Amino acid sequence: MERVPGSFGTSVSFVLRIFQLGFSSASLISMCLDYNLYEVTTFCYLAVVMAYVILWSILHALADTYSVLVKQLPHKPRVLSTVLAGDVVLSFLSLSGACGAASATEMLLSIDAAMCGDSRCIKYQVSALLAFLCWTLFLDSAIFNLWSFYSLFY
Numbered sequence: 001m002e003r004v005p006g007s008f009g010t011s012v013s014f015v016l017r018i019f020q021l022g023f024s025s026a027s028l029i030s031m032c033l034d035y036n037l038y039e040v041t042t043f044c045y046l047a048v049v050m051a052y053v054i055l056w057s058i059l060h061a062l063a064d065t066y067s068v069l070v071k072q073l074p075h076k077p078r079v080l081s082t083v084l085a086g087d088v089v090l091s092f093l094s095l096s097g098a099c100g101a102a103s104a105t106e107m108l109l110s111i112d113a114a115m116c117g118d119s120r121c122i123k124y125q126v127s128a129l130l131a132f133l134c135w136t137l138f139l140d141s142a143i144f145n146l147w148s149f150y151s152l153f154y
Contacts, residue, residue, distance in 0.1 A: 004151065006144030008060070008083045009067035009074050013141065017061040020137045024053040024094075027130035030123050031101075036115050040108075042100035043124065046131060049097040053090055053134060077152055084145040091138035098131035 006012040028050040037043050060083065067073060074080065105124040108116050115121075 004144055004148040006140060007073075007148030008080060008145055009064060009072075011064075011068050013144070014061055014064035014068060016137050016141050016144075017057045017064060020134055020141070021054060021057040021061060023130045023134040023137065024050045024057065027127045027134060028054065030127040030130065034120050034123055036120065039115065040104050042097070042104045046097035046101045046127065049090075049093045050131065050134070053094055053138075056086060056090055075152070077149065080145060080149045080152065084142060084149055087138055087142040087145055091135060091142055094131055094135040094138060098128050098135055101131065102128040 004010070006016060028047055031037060031043060031047050031050070037047065101124060105121050105128060108124075109121050
């Protein structure tokens with residue numbers, strides 16, 4: 001197996017997971033600081049997706065830490081395919097949540113909704129931006145894991 005720098009079980013993967021954890025946590029905190037969160041479905045969706053991303057990132061940061069400390073990469077196709085599938089699914093979910101929250105925020109700003117008073121919509125915009133950043137890290141992780149999965153067979 002070729003050692004791909006960002007694939008599962010490497011120190012680069014650990015750094016990607018820590019940044020995913022940071023961006024998703026900041027997005028969730030930014031979204032949940034407002035009591036009007038539950039009035040718009042897309043905001044609830046983004047909060048739920050970011051909660052799943054936090055759990056996934058914690059789990060894989062721990063697995064990456066173990067792999068780096070033991071200095072043993074996971075060579076099993078089943079493990080890599082599971083990580084790859086999870087990264088791809090959560091990548092699409094975080095992208096859809098970020099797009100939905102960004103478009104709902106822009107719509108609320110364009111109609112001058114009362115919900116956007118006291119700079120609440122800025123919190124929603126920041127949360128959507130952080131979710132986009134989290135998505136880019138998931139996409140990177142998925143690409144690295146796909147490359148690693150491909151190198152198992154060829």
